Amino acid sequence: xTSILAILNNIRPEANFLSSDxxxxxxxxDSFDMVTLxxxxxxxxxxxxxxxxxxxxxxxxxxxxxxxxxxxxxxx
Amino acid sequence: MNLKFKGKKITxxxxxxxxxxxxxxxxxxxxxxxxxxxxxxxLTMGYNKRRVVKNEDCVSDLCSYGLNYLxxxxxxxxxxxxxxxxxxxxxxxxxxxxxNVIHGKLxxxxxxxxxxxxxxxxGYLVGLIxxxxxxxxxxxxxxxxxxxxxxxRKVSSKDxxxxxxxxxxxxxxILEKDKNxxxxxxxxxxxxxxxxxxxxxxxxxxxxxSSAETGRLEEDVSGNFRxxxxxxxxxxxxxxxxxxxxxxxxDSLLEYANVSIGSIDYFMFHQPNKxxxxxxxxxxxxxxxxxxxxxxxxxxxxxxxxxxxxxxYNIGENLLNNHYKICLAGFGVGLTWSSMLIDIADLDFCKIxxx
Numbered sequence: 321x322t323s324i325l326a327i328l329n330n331i332r333p334e335a336n337f338l339s340s341d342x343x344x345x346x347x348x349x350d351s352f353d354m355v356t357l358x359x360x361x362x363x364x365x366x367x368x369x370x371x372x373x374x375x376x377x378x379x380x381x382x383x384x385x386x387x388x389x390x391x392x393x394x395x396x
Numbered sequence: 397m398n399l400k401f402k403g404k405k406i407t408x409x410x411x412x413x414x415x416x417x418x419x420x421x422x423x424x425x426x427x428x429x430x431x432x433x434x435x436x437x438x439l440t441m442g443y444n445k446r447r448v449v450k451n452e453d454c455v456s457d458l459c460s461y462g463l464n465y466l467x468x469x470x471x472x473x474x475x476x477x478x479x480x481x482x483x484x485x486x487x488x489x490x491x492x493x494x495x496n497v498i499h500g501k502l503x504x505x506x507x508x509x510x511x512x513x514x515x516x517x518x519g520y521l522v523g524l525i526x527x528x529x530x531x532x533x534x535x536x537x538x539x540x541x542x543x544x545x546x547x548x549r550k551v552s553s554k555d556x557x558x559x560x561x562x563x564x565x566x567x568x569x570i571l572e573k574d575k576n577x578x579x580x581x582x583x584x585x586x587x588x589x590x591x592x593x594x595x596x597x598x599x600x601x602x603x604x605x606s607s608a609e610t611g612r613l614e615e616d617v618s619g620n621f622r623x624x625x626x627x628x629x630x631x632x633x634x635x636x637x638x639x640x641x642x643x644x645x646x647d648s649l650l651e652y653a654n655v656s657i658g659s660i661d662y663f664m665f666h667q668p669n670k671x672x673x674x675x676x677x678x679x680x681x682x683x684x685x686x687x688x689x690x691x692x693x694x695x696x697x698x699x700x701x702x703x704x705x706x707x708x709y710n711i712g713e714n715l716l717n718n719h720y721k722i723c724l725a726g727f728g729v730g731l732t733w734s735s736m737l738i739d740i741a742d743l744d745f746c747k748i749x750x751x
Contacts (some may be wrong), residue, residue: 331436350618351632352429352556355671369677371639376634386622 324385327360337382344376355381359384367392398652401528401581405574408471412462412566413447413695415750420444420560426661427556428619437560442670442689446563448548454488455544458502458566463540466568467502467625471745474502478536479509481701483543484518485729486550487512498542509536516595517666517728518585519543520567521736524724525583527571530693541569543700550597552613554741557631560686561669563696565594568705571710574623579730584645584654585734594633599624638672638727642735643679646725649691657681660737661720662711666727667691667702692695692747694749705748712746 328337331333335348343349349357350355357379358369378385386396402487420443424434429602437443449458459482466472482495489497509530509683522545527539544566586648596683599610610624622628642665650657663686665673673689680687688710698705703724711720719741 344588352433355440356433358437358673366676368675371672371679372636374639374675375636377601
């Protein structure tokens with residue numbers, strides 16, 4: 321299974337996600353990237369992240385993305 | 397608010413789209429996306445082809461063209477039109493109402509009511525509701541409901557939030573009394589004006605008249621360039637509103653109509669973008685084949701016209717000889733959101749033509 325970091329790197333290869341604790345505020349992800357990220361996460365983990373959960377707070381960093389996936393019943 | 401209508405039906409739907417087609421590939425350089433990002437968004441959001449008017453074509457031009465098509469082909473009789481309703485947010489003028497302008501262009505009878513309604517993404521539902529209310533009158537037997545917008549003329553070409561999505565078009569829906577007394581149409585509608593600025597054209601009205609200043613392009617925090625004369629959409633807020641409000645609205649409609657989700661043949665929803673519709677379908681629990689999401693990629697989002705376009709494009713031919721139970725939903729500008737459960741069958745026409 322593709323890791324969250326690998327998915328992020330595929331979306332923004334030029335960004336260093338390991339050096340940021342807030343991808344949105346640090347400019348690593350914009351709203352268009354979030355849409356692509358959700359699509360890739362849905363595919364990789366066979367889930368459908370709820371539309372109401374697609375808010376910046378849930379995509380701040382790898383931990384918050386993990387929390388979102390755990391909420392959807394994904395085993396990480 | 398729940399609404400119920402008895403003894404009314406749709407008898408024909410025509411959509412008119414500009415023949416002029418622009419493609420996302422040709423416009424990508426305006427948006428400052430990397431090539432890889434553009435390709436991803438093309439797949440996810442449905443950015444592809446869209447139909448937009450050329451030059452200074454107006455809603456009345458497309459509506460008149462569509463009405464003349466129906467009259468010339470014997471699909472509509474001029475003298476039978478008792479009400480002419482136009483739902484638009486891009487009228488020809490502040491005054492007179494554009495429906496009156498169309499009335500004049502077509503030289504329709506004088507014993508008629510013309511009415512413009514200012515609504516956008518939920519405008520098809522608002523128009524249907526108003527039309528059904530008019531049909532309660534003894535003297536009104538046939539309503540011509542037109543939805544139309546040419547909002548591409550109000551979108552900055554350097555606004556990547558809106559420009560890759562916006563399309564133009566009009567639709568004409570014919571509504572009549574139904575002799576079947578058992579036919580019932582269920583609807584609901586909600587409004588929240590607190591978020592009226594979530595989708596707005598700030599200048600050009602009486603609050604902020606257009607001027608050289610309002611026409612000046614400014615860069616926003618995301619790198620979009622637009623002026624106050626342009627349409628601005630707070631995409632994140634609109635997405636959140638739709639995902640929060642629309643699924644419970646559909647649940648409420650089905651409960652009100654006492655109908656199971658499995659008995660509905662199609663969910664013909666407003667078409668903001670492909671991703672938003674897929675998320676709605678997942679949440680509501682219907683397959684993508686029952687909730688088509690292919691209008692943005694083929695025509696663009698033409699506001700309230702996207703619902704009739706979706707019907708004509710996906711099941712237009714089938715509706716000439718079949719009977720479907722259809723759930724309609726529109727949501728956006730206002731904010732306004734509305735849904736309707738309606739049986740549509742044996743239409744006289746249901747197609748898309750080019751202008």
